[in-house]
Every structure is written in structure tokens, then in C-alpha cells.
Amino acid sequence: AQSVTQLDSHVSVSEGTPVLLRCNYSSSYSPSLFWYVQHPNKGLQLLLKYTSAATLVKGINGFEAEFKKSETSFHLTKPSAHMSDAAEYFCVVSDTGKLIFGQGTTLQVKP
Template identity: 95%
Template sequence: AQSVTQLDSHVSVSEGTPVLLRCNYSSSYSPSLFWYVQHPNKGLQLLLKYTSAATLVKGINGFEAEFKKSETSFHLTKPSAHMSDAAEYFCVVSESGKLVFGAGTILRVKS
């Protein structure tokens, strides 16, 4: 079975500084990987997806993620955090059409 591990349950950054949210995956074949974001009292919004095309994937709101097979990682980054980025972020792997979620990372952005 496929799985993802989000290495940090909470990350705190200052506004304007880089964001790094870490995710490692376990898969027996080339996976489809996603990052979703959940703002307070809102649904799950797709940030970006990797489906075996380019290893560097650009998403919405300035986020990007790099698929590294050798490290089984799919870390999410953003060069400069904005207050509106404060939310919970989920790394997700697709397994036969169903999504398997990581535990989530809560991003806090300090002014």
C-alpha cells in the first residue's frame, strides 16, 4: 500500500521568508502525488500535482514542489510566505484512484 509521511506537524515562518513543508512517500511504482491546502473552515483545495511529467511542479499562489525519486520526497516550497498562506497542508498520494492523505502540516505565518 502507498503512504505519505509529512515530517512536520507544525511549521512557523515569518512573512516574506521561504516556506518548506516536507513530505516523503512510499510507493512500489511511479506515484501520482498532490498537495492540497485547507484554510480554516474551508474545503480542500488542490495546490499542485505530479503525474510523472516534469519533476518540478508549479502550483497556485506561488507554491511549487519537486519530485525526487532517489529521496522518495515531494517537498512543498514557496520563496516568500504571505499571511494568507496560513493553513493546513496535506501531501497526498493516489492509489488506484483513491487518495491517501498524510497527517497534515499546519503552517503559521508570523507578521
């Protein structure tokens, strides 16, 4: 069965500094991988997805993620954090059409 592990439950950065949210997955075949963001009291919104095309995936709001098969990782990055990036981020793997969610990483952005 596929699974996903987010390595940090909470990440705190200063505004203008880089963001790194880490995600490892396990899969017996080539997976589809996603990052979703959830702002307080809102539904989830897709940031980006990997579906076996380019290994570096660009998403909305300046976020990127790199698929590394050898490391089974799909880390999310952004060069410069903005206050509006403060939210909960979920790494997700697709298993035969169903999504398996990581536990989530809370991103705090300090002024």
C-alpha cells in the same frame, strides 16, 4: 500499499521568508502526488500535482514542489510567505484512484 509521511506537524515562518513543507512517500510504482491546502473551516483545494511529467511542479499562489524519486520525497516550497498562506497543508499520494492523505502540516505565518 502506498503511504505518505509529512515530517512536520507544525511550521512557523515570518512573512516574507521562505516556506518548506516536507513530505516523503512510499510507493511500489510511479505515483501521482498532490499537495492540497485547507483554510480554516473550508474544504480542501488543490495546490499542485505531479503525474510523471516534469519533476518540478508549479502550483497556484507561488507554490512549487519537486519530485525526487531517489529520496522518495515531494517537498512543497514557496520563496516568500504571505499571511494568507496560513493554513493546513496535506501531501497526498494516489493509490489506484483513491487518495491517501498525510497527517497534515499547519503553517503559521507571523507578521
